[in-house]
Amino acid sequence: MFGQFQHSVLRIELRATANQIRQVLVEPEALQRWWFAGWPTEDYAPLTPGKTVELWWGVLPILAQVRDLGSDCLRWRFSQGVDGFQTWYWGEGWVQVQLEAVSFLPLGMGQMWQLWQLRDYLQTQTQTQTRP
Known part of the structure; x- marks a missing residue:
């Protein structure tokens, strides 16, 4: 794989429980709503170790x-347009994502955008759930 080795660790505080965070990180219906890099709309099977998904970032697969x-972590292995690993950790009111990969894509910016999308989605979900 050609490109630049990139490494980043980002952490954000959220108004959500660990269970709410886990749900939106591992359930395909929720991932389709906030995962910005083209989560497939036809795949509703739950995430399990070994499951493979083809994502798209523009025209790049x-x-x-x-x-x-696990109960508080999710680790992805990426190949093709990005070659490396992304690991999500979470707990009560926080999520952290770590990325180590080679790519021509600006992965740090994409990772920050991904966290913002996750935060916005969770805020919308918790506001909807607390309304009478």
């Missing part, structure tokens, strides 16, 4: 495979 899935 990214093959994503779930490597590990």
Whole structure:
């Protein structure tokens, strides 16, 4: 793979429980609503270790495979347009994402955008759930 090695770790505080965060990180219907890099709309199967999903960033395909899935972490292995790993950790009111990959894409900016999308989606969900 050609490109530049990129490494970033970002953490954000959220108004959400650990269970709410886990739900939007591992349920395909929720991922389709906030994952900005073209989550496939036809795949509703739950994430499990070994599951592979083809994502798109514009015209660039990214093959994503779930490597590990726990109660408080999710680790992806990316290939094709991005070659590396992305790991999500979460707890009560926070989420952290770590990326180590080679690509021509500006992955740090994409990762920050992804966190903003996640935060906005969770805010919308929690506001909807608390309305009478």
